[in-house]
Amino acid sequence: MNIKHILPFLALLLPFTARTQCSNPIVLDGVTVSNTQCGSSTGTIIINPGGGLGLYNFEWTPPASNSNVAINLAAGTYNVHIVRANNPNCILDTVVVVNNSNGPQVQVTISPAQCLASNGSISLTPTNLLFNWSNGGSGSTVTGLASKNYYVTVTNPNTGCYSIFKYFVPRNLNSLAVNTLVQDNAKCSMNNGKAQVVVTGGSGQYSYNPGPGPQYNNLAPGNYTVQVSDNATGCFGSTNFTIQNLQISGTVNITPHNVRCSGQTTGTVEFSVTPGQNFELPYVFTLKDQGGTSYSPGSLPAGTFTLQIADADGCTLPPQNFSINEPPAFNPQVQVSPETCVAGGQISLSITGGNGAPYIVNWADLPGDDNPEDRTNLRAGRYSAVVFDSLFCTYSIDTVLVAPNCNNLTNVHMVLGVNTTDFYCVPQPVGLAPGATTFSILGGGLNGSSAYGSWSLNSSGCLAYLAGSNPGFGLDTICIISMAPQIGLKDTTCVIVSITQQQPSKQSVFFSVLVNKSTTTCGSIPLSFTSTHILQLGRPGLSGTSDTYGSYIIDNVSACLDFFANNAPGFNVDEIRVAVFDTLANKCHIISYFPSVLPQNDCSSAVDLADTLHFITTGCNGVALGCVPIPYDDIVNYTIIDNGALYAGGYTGCAPDSIMSYNVTVLPTGGGPYELTEWKINGQAHTGNFLTFNGLVDLMNLIDPSANGWKAQGVGFIRGGHLANTYGPLKIKSAGGNSSVYSPSSLLVPLGTEMRFTPGFHKVVFRNVQTACSDTVTVDAVCFDCAPIHSYPLDAFGGVKWNAATCNSDTVFCTNILNVELGQHIVTDNGDLFINFNLCGNFVGMNLDTGLHQLHFRNTITTCEWNVRFYLECKNVLNEQTIPVSVPLGGTVNICLDTSFVDSPITSMTNICEDEGSDIIGYSFNTPEWCVQITGQNLGLDTLCVQLCNDLGECADYILLINVSGTPSDSLLAGPDAVFNIKNESLDFNIIANDIVGGIVGNLGGLTEVKFLSNPTLGTFTFNASNGTVSYTPEQGECGVDSFSYRITDDMGQQSIATIKVTISCDKILVFKGISPNGDGRNDTWHILGIEQFPDNTVQVFNRWGNLVFEQKYYTNATAWGGQWNEKDLPDGTYFYLIELGGNAGKLSGWLQILR
Structure with a gap:
């Protein structure tokens, strides 16, 4: 059957092409197709172009016609080429299909192509047919198709009948999904944003615009668009995103430290940063002054600075300004007086500025580093000094000229033995360079001779004199001219030479005098000298000055020296040489005086020895040994006089104990002043400043004034301290910034000095040559054994066992001293001289009162000594009553005692506890009424032990247990x-x-x-x-x-x-008379207020029978006694104490009450 189709031209013209340069394109009004049947050629195609047929030319492929109509067509595909007749540029190509109406039929599945990619597909079913595709394919499915029309001929293999189908593969334009991940926003307007473009739904091969993508870094704040193309499919997409501008915040804390020394760059600044919003660590900083110069925080001069903090991303916080200050500029005012013919020059300083007083002046020409500010009696020259302020900042005083206003003529003496050589050097002007001063001998030349000797002068002004064999007084005079044109100096020094028959004898005299005091000291003149002349060697006349330390006058008969000290201390500040010349015998004795000017010292504890030292030795072979409590290392600082003569018995160390030692042989390089940056004592850090090694020792004693003290030993060693303390290393930094650490070590050293004395009494004077402090001690040297002083048995505590039954016999203590030998003994009872003796047969007895007795016996012949302790109580206590008493806080109660317990008349009322040291109550006695008035002073428990006695010695005890409290109603x-x-x-x-x-x-x-x-x-x-x-x-x-x-x-x-x-x-210490060691935190231990002032103390406690129940040397309140003996609690009751304060400080005794 022939089916005719009329199709719109768009359905038939796939594809068609319109050429360029055609102003009137060809348009089809329609295409009519009539299909055919399998095996027949009956199909027809009619093409209807617009505008009429005469206007066009037609060309068919395959050739089927030359007009717009083709007939008798078999099934197939026909291409028609249409050209406008009057314009060959106007062309239209189209494809028309004639199908078999009875050919095979198929079902189609089409997958679109992705954008411009050839990845589409067409699938046909059934699949048992033959397929012939326009792109050359031959299966039921073709792939890799671009977006366009495809033709396929489908043939039934059994019949040979076929159908032609046209399929269009569409294009998918929406396959890409493009998004953006903003990773970091930009901060503080910087190009530090970050974003990443994320694409899905594509091939994975993309191009980005702008490129390179997909990661975008260093983005400034703003809006962005990124276009993405799929390299495989040609698909594209885009995304928009925004980079925000983030601001940072943070807190900066600044602590500036000012410049310590004016003009230096020792200021520092400490700062910390607390990050706020968007602040990234770690931070960086810049530190600049107002001129933009960069600085380190650890070395800042005075000025105003700006600190700029930036976070890890380079964003900055607001700048912070701060100031570094410095002390006022150093301002010394110098007044100078020249050297004249009658007086030396003077320099007066008035110092202000820096860190203020006290100032230390170190003159270049003086020894030591703490010299007087003002100078007197100066020779002409140039003087300079370094000044340290209160923080040890150093300032220089430039050269100060003391001009010579007189050409001095000076005579000095030289004394030497025959055929020997001696030297005299003319003092050079201070502060001049070597060679600036020239020296010559008056009369010319540098050499000379006489009948008595020869001499030569070198360029340094030193005269060498070689004596001949002829002795005599004042034999030669050699005058030396000194010239220093720089300062206008021209002086003459004449050396008067005396020659002795033999070498002069020599004597050294060391003495000390307190500042602003005077003293007289003498050497010795040989008894054989008869005709003497007193000379001062090397200096003119018989008087002079020891620089700023003082002046002196030499007696022209005795050669004694009167020294008048100024206010400047110093050790061995001068050597003053005095010659005693015997003009008849031509002999000479030279005395060298070495003065030390000492500051005012408190000698009360400087040399603190007992009044009497007992050295007792058995079998001593004529010498008694004893340990003097002066450290063996310090004994060299003492001059010791034994019975008027210099002690010569020798020394040995004794009483060894451990002390701390530091080896500070070498201080940190860089020079002083030095800073002690840390010294920990018991965990507490101490700091300070010093100039020299000795200054470090002084600083350590200031920080840690221990009983042993810190002392310099040898070269660079410092010893001392207290073993109860824990000492850390010394950390020291020099002015040059170099640091050293000096660790302590424990050292066993003798803390005493063993001395040797012949038997008998010695008056020994110990004088410290460094402090001028002295102490006179009686040394009792004994060399034999001592027999027992009594025959009473002793208890387990070493006390006397008292066995007498009645009080009358108890009052006599029998000794082993024969009555005829009583005069050889000195006896004391509790430190007081005892004279109330009695008879015990042929032996001496003692009438003793009740109470604690510390008896001391001393035989003045044998020097034997004995100590005997016991407690004697003879009162007959008839009754004892315990009375509980309640006292309101701040209130007063009156307790009247029951006097029926003891027969009248009652004669005494005492508190046998003597608890006046308590702070719980106050009390007073009403003796006519035998009442006690008690006032509650503090909350707590307390006790009064009141005893009433009559004239027969009969007593009654009343124990008042007192509770001071506040009632609940007290608001x-x-x-x-x-x-x-x-x-x-x-x-x-x-x-x-x-x-x-x-x-x-x-x-x-x-x-x-x-x-x-x-x-x-x-x-x-x-x-x-x-x-x-x-x-x-x-x-x-x-x-x-x-x-x-x-x-x-x-x-x-x-x-x-x-x-x-x-x-x-009013006493040195206060002993509290009661303890209540019950663990309530009040009065649990025995407090002895002020006992730490006497570190060498010994505390003893005895029970009422005289037995020792507690003994401790070096008692302190930090480790106070809690009422125990051998780690067990002592029973409540009354005890007796004896406190030896140590040295010559005395002793204390009294009562102590234990009540838990």
Whole structure:
């Protein structure tokens, strides 16, 4: 069947092409197709171009016609080429299909091509047909297709019948998905943003515009568009994104440190950065001054600086300005007086600026580094100095000229033996370069001779004289002319030479004098000298000056020296040589005086020896040995006189103990001043500054004033300290910035000096040549054994066992001293001379009162000594009563005792506990009524032990157990305060701790006001309202009872008043007489106020039978006794103490009550 189709031209013209340069393109009005059947050629195609047929030419492929109509067509594809007749540039090509209407039919599946890619596909079913595709394919499926029309001939293999189909592969334009991941926004307008373009749905091979993509770095803030092309498919997409402009924040803390020394660059700045929003670590910084010069934070001059902080991304915080200051400029005012014919020159300094006083002046021509500011008696010359201010900053005083206003003529003496050589050097002007001063001998030349000797002068002004064999006085005079044109100096020095028959004898005299004091010291003149002349060698006349340290006069008869010290201390500041010339015998004795000018020293503890030292040795072969408490290393600093003569018994170390030692042989390079940057003692760091090695020793003693002291030993060693302390290394930095660390070591050294004396008494004077302090000691040297002083048995504690039954016999203590030998003995009882002796048969007895006895016996012939301790109690205690007493805080109660316990008349009322050291209560006795008035001073428990006795020695004891408390109904009560202290010592105490506020003890927060109503009379105080603490400082030297009052007010307006009582002990120490070691934190240990002033103390405690129950040397309150013996608690009761303060400080004794 022939089917005719009329198709729109667009369905038939695939593809068609319109050529260029055709202003009137060909348009088809329609194409009519009539299909054919398999095996027939009956198909027809009619093409209807617009505008009429005569206007066109037609060309068919395959040739089927030459007009617009083709007939008798078989099934197939026909290409028609149409050309406009009057314009060959107007062309239209089209393809028309004639199909078999009864040919095979198929189902089609088309996959589109991706954009411009050839990845489309067409699949036909059924697949058992033959396929012939226009692109050359032959299967039921063709792939790799671009977007266009495809023709396929499908043939039934069984019948040979076929059909022609046209399929269009479309283009998929929406396959790419393009997005953006913003990784980092830009900061502070910088090009540091980051973004990444992410593409999905494509081939994976892309091009980016702008390129290279997909990663974009270093982006400035703004909006961006990126276009993406798929290199494989030609698909494209785009994405838009924004890079934001982030700002940073942060906090900069700056701590500037000013320049220590004016003009230096030692200022520093410390700063820290706390990151804020968007701030990335680590940060960097720049530090510049106002002129833009960069600096390091550790070396800044004075000025204003700008610190700029930038984070890791280079974003900056606002600049920070700060200033570095420096001390005022150093400003020395110098006044100079020239050298004249009658007086030496003078330099006066007036120093201001730097870090202020005290200033240390180091003159270049003087020894040491701490010289006087002002100079007197100066020779002509140029003087210079280095000045250190209070922080050891150094400043130079340029050369100061002391001009010569006189051509001096000076005579000096030289004494030497026959046929020997001696020298005299003319003093050169200070501060001039070598060779600036010329020397010549008056009369010309540099050499000369006489009948007595010959001489020569060198270019340094030193005269060498060779004596001949003829002795005599004043034999030669050689005059030397000194010329220094730079300063206008022309002086003449005449050397008068005396020659002795033999070498002069020599003597050295070392002496010391305190600043601003005078002294006279003498050498010895040989007894054989009869006709003497007193000369000063090397200096004119018989007087002179020792630079700034003092002046002197030499006696022209005795050769003694009167020295008048100035205010400048120094050690061995001069050598003054005095010659005693015997003109008859032509002999000479030369005395060299070496003065030391010492500062005013407190000698009370400088040489602190006992008044008497006992050296007892058995079998000593005529020499008694004893250990003197002067360190063996220090004994060389002492001049020791034994019974008027220089001690010559020799020395050996004794009492070895461990001390700390530092080896500071070499200080850090770079010179002084030096900084002690760290020295830890018990974990606490100390710092300081010093100039020299000796200055370091002084600084260590200032920081750590231990009993042993820190002392220089040998070259560069420092020893001392206290073993109870823990010492760290010395860390020292020089002015040049170099540092060294000096670690301590423990060293076993003798802390005493063993000396040797013949038996008997010796008056020994120990004089410290460095401090001029001295101490006179009686040394008792004994060389035999001593027999027992008594025959009583001893208990386990070494005390006397007392076995007598009655009091009358107990009062006699029998000794082993024969009655006829009593005069050979000195006996003391508790330190007092004893004279109340009695008879014990042929032996001496002692009538003793009750109480503790520390007996000391000394035989003045044999020098044997004995110590005997015991406690004697003879009272007959008839009854004992315990009375509990309750006392309100701040209140007073009156307790009257039951006198029926002891027969009348009662004669005494005492507190046998003697607990006046307690701060819990105050009390007083009413003896006519035998009552006790008790005042509650602080919350807590206390005890009174009251004893009533009659004239028969019969007694009754009353133990008052006192409880001081506040009742719950007390809403506001100010409790009185009682504290104890020693002279010249401050103390802190809390006055609110025992006050009741709102029913609560110590409730400081419940008070609205603390007002003081009166002031103390013996001292001053300050009050810390934040913690309720009063800091009380007694006036210097004041002691006694001081008091002042205060008033507290609570938030209800209630008020209460209390009195503060401060007891300042007039003694060196204050012994508290009671302890209650019950673990409540109050009075658990025995406090001896001020005991640390006597580090060599010995504390002993005895029970009432005289047995030793506690003994400790070097007692301190830091390790105070808690009432134990052999690690066990002692029973409550009364005990007796004996405190030896050490040295010649004395001893204390009394009662001690233990009550738990």
